[in-house]
Amino acid sequence: MNLLPLTFAFPLVGYFLLAFSRGRLSENLSALIGVGSVGLAALVAAWVGWNFHVAPPADGHLTIVLWQWMNVEGFAPNMALYLDGLSLTMLGVVTGVGFLIHLFASWYMRGEEGYSRFFAYTNLFIFSMLLLVLGDNLLLLYFGWEGVGLCSYLLIGFYYSERANGNAALKAFIVTRVGDVFMAFGLFILFMTLGTLDIQELLQKAPDVFASGDPLIVLATLALLGGAVGKSAQLPLQTWLADAMAGPTPVSALIHAATMVTAGVYLIARTHGLFLLAPEILHLVGIVGAVTLVLAGFAALVQTDIKRILAYSTMSQIGYMFLALGVGAWQPAIFHLMIHAFFKALLFLASGSVILACHHEQNIFKMGGLWKKIPLAYASFVVGGSALAALPLVTAGFYSKDEILWEAMASGHTYLLYAGLAGAFLTSIYTFRLIFITFHGEAHTEAHAGHGIAHNLPLAVLLVLSTFVGAMIVPPLAGVLPESVGHAGGEAKHSLEITSGAIAIAGILLAALLFLGKRSFVNGLAKSAPGRFFGTWWYHAWGFDWLYDLIFVKPYLLLTRLLRRDPFDQAIGLIPMLARGGNLALSITENGRLRWYAASIVGGAVLLLGALLLA
Template identity: 60%
Template sequence: MSLLPLTFLLPLAGTLVLALSRGRLGPRSSAVVGVVSVGLAALVTAWIGWHFVDSGVGGVDMTLWTWLSVGDFRPTIGLRLDGLSLTMIGIITGVGFLIHLFAAWYMQGEAGVTRFFAFMNLFVFSMLLLVLGDNMLLLFLGWEGVGLCSYLLIGYYYWTEANGWAAFKAFIVTRLGDVFLAIGLFLMFRELGTLNIAEILQRAPEVWAEGAWQAQLAALLILGGALGKSAQLPLHTWLADAMAGPTPVSALIHAATMVTAGVYLIARLHGVFELAPGVLYLVGLIGAVTLLLAGFAALAQTDIKRVLAYSTMSQIGYMFLALGVGAYDAAIFHLMMHGFFKALLFLSAGAVIVSCHHEQDMRRLGGLWRRLPLAYAGFVVGGAALAALPLVTAGFYSKDEILWEALAAGHGGLMLAGLIGAFLTSLYTLRLIIGTFHGEMKSDNARHAEPGRGLVHGLPLVVLAVLSTFLGAWIHPPLEAVLPTSPGAGVHGAGHTVLGIVAAATSLVGLGLGAWLFLTRWRWLSERVSTGWAARLWWLWHNAWGFDIAYDRLLVRPYRGLVRLLESDLIDRLLLLAAWLAWGLHRGLSLTQSGKMRYYAATMAAGVTLVLLVLVVSG
């Protein structure tokens, strides 16, 4: 376990080498540094994981040094390796390495490759620090690091103004959540006297009774931070715009790093949420609503990356639903499976985009399944896992577990929302595949598509495709000693079997309906959504239920109006009123100093007359 620091120091070293190269490294050398540093971190993680599981220890703590010492406050640079953090670093370094490897192909011919891989390595470093930190202060450092890296990478093509605004939006919206989390840290330190995660989980039930307002407030503040990072309602609007960055960035954000941080945070601090059952249920409710709204929004997108973005939002909603019913193990299991098939889908989308000369509008693609067989296979396998195709895909087993846990916990409404979400997932997934790969080629970019070649292009897609099948579902996170047992864990009776059949049928019905609509009734469907109420519904879903428009009118425009009102600095003018009064009096008195004797004599006579008049009247 002494190698544990290398898992995040290697990506950090890659960042430093790239950042300090000052342009001396070419694109190929920069890609090698970026890929190898994360690849070595993945090998170290595999070695550590094998020894950890083989040893059977529940957890390992490692203190590197004391960060600062102020009175009794002595936060450390300390690491905690247990089943949860091991699972997370496995996903981050393993899937992250495959994404970096694919990026070496994707970024060929792009400007600023050194800068790109420096930011990507820093992203991996920050996320590893987040999940390995044994205290909330170190976790928060990594938390802010991934926020910074998301800004840098989403706005990678900064010379296009829209990309800069997309990065700015992601940074600001996630910062709103971070403010809540920061306040939550202050509250926990004041109430519990520590920021060490293990001590928080130990002291929280000793200090707070179940339902205590302090516990509920702390849980709400933590949830606020998680909503921002994991793009859940109402702090979800940044995620679709995050597609402005290169496609490997989208894969890293959606599959291996940033959006999983909120799920990890709630699972890690489960003890606090257990003391606030109302807030815990709110987590599940927000997840259920988000997965439905995002599912409908995905149905009406035309950009293949935006479809996948809303799909990620929906799948993270499933994880929040699982957290909300106390099925922490199911949430992390789905997080892992989602990392496999969503990375596959995004990298396959990247292969399509590069091959079609950066065309990513489904309305201008089509007919590519023969021209791009590997990307097509990636979409089919990844899409099947996303739609939870029964028995043969990884997504079926993780999603089925979430639905069963919701039912076993007595939350039938949340389970029903999950089933509806599964139906929607099948519809938009099939629409995505058919619109991209079937039918006629609709543009010259599609007709002149050039399939990707080479090991760095094909190997990540093949490995992720294998992990997205039922073979990936054999990888079970070692969470027994870390997270509490969920209500339906280990129960596989008739009820579970029936629900599994219902879930499988829901997925198959959705796929069948999608095949009928998008293969045989596409023209009829297009005509129906072009006029009347269907057109208005399409517009609503295409604009993601109008949240951006509502926020613009309710928050952004009033704020800008206030800024314009204060542009003249009214408060400053009020403070300067005394100075202006003194200046005005001075100007008035200075006019009396003319230097002309007759004016002075007249003034003195007028003054004496006025005084005598006052004395006579008052006497």
């Protein structure tokens, strides 16, 4: 267990070696350091996990204090690591899936300018995410939280020579910072009321200090939720995620599968005891997730960029996790988080293989007929897409998503269940729309298959984990997160499984009917007046960017134009102007003429006498 600090020390060392090399290292050496550091972290994580399993620590958790961070008037947070079943699960996802993404990236990024810079950023990303999930206090967690935000900015804007990429990076940075500010407010409230930011102490003290529904705990959890929706791209701070596709495809896999977007889910699960004291906010978590998953599903239906479709699917799947958290299905939420990391990393890496095979083409309508040319990418999309659509029995996604739907039903939140089922139907349609248009039909471009172990191994491993094999990995969450209300199941659960499975299959069949062949019905529908209206509306993600531009961006720009000549600055500038004017006026009197001086003395004396007489 004492090897635990090495899990984030290796990526940090890798970052420093690559960053200070200033691009002088060869691609092979850069890949060895970048991939190797995360691989070593994954090996250490596997060793720690094995020891945790065979020799569980007392009370089911382990705390390793590295040093005291600061001590200011009783505020003495430690630089300490906390390992339990939840953080161990996240540790495995971040290092394991992160290593496979790094390995694939060593193939994908070959020949790109800034090869070593790319791995420096990704190593720092892994380091920050590990601090986030292993920190035993909210201050250390927040440090990692801000670290992944910084790295996301660097990686999304990796191709900085194109202005649009820089704008996408800036957008992600600003929107997530809005959530981070809310989260900071939450930390302030918790520290002022409970006197600590240690997570376990907070969970112990909160029930003694706050009654259920207390305004302060409601405000604190609402602020934490603000931070969570920012990082996890949920309504209303979801607008940055699709534009984040401007970064290299392995970056999309890293952000969307193993790291950043899952941080909000982890935060709520880790502080679940606080949210249980604010049932209104916990219910709001479920509503946010339900609305987001449906809105993202409709947006994905009409996208043409292969990566943006997957981006909206990520938004939707994170919505399922928030829905699960909102109904108290803590363990199913983390289970789906893990399964989602498997199949979403597979889909993004396979999309990277497709993009390179098609000479950096990302429009699915300019592809077609690729299933024979790139069979491994096709198989990855079929398996990963089936897991995303929750195809019954054979895919991992079915088992995790079905648990969430059952918990929504068992908790009595019927409308959340219906939202989840509607989202499942939409997911099947847009996922297989993507597969059918990209890999079937008439070919519109030449393609060449990727090769090499760095390309094939990550896809093969994630492909297996996206099947029912991945569902056999059970996160060790017993005793860490509360049991769900519908844990027992029964005939009602089996009925729901059949229903959800039938919905998934129906969506796939409908997608085949609509998008295989000439697609005449869909094309005619798209050209109709309602089709153009809804197609445009959904393509622009329900117009949230337009709305925020109208409410926030344009007034801000107007204010900057009005204050271009800052009136306050000009008012303050009057002081030196008066001083200079007074100096000029007095300097005129110093002319060296005796009569002028005598007259000035007499005039001054007259003024003084006049003042005395009037007084």
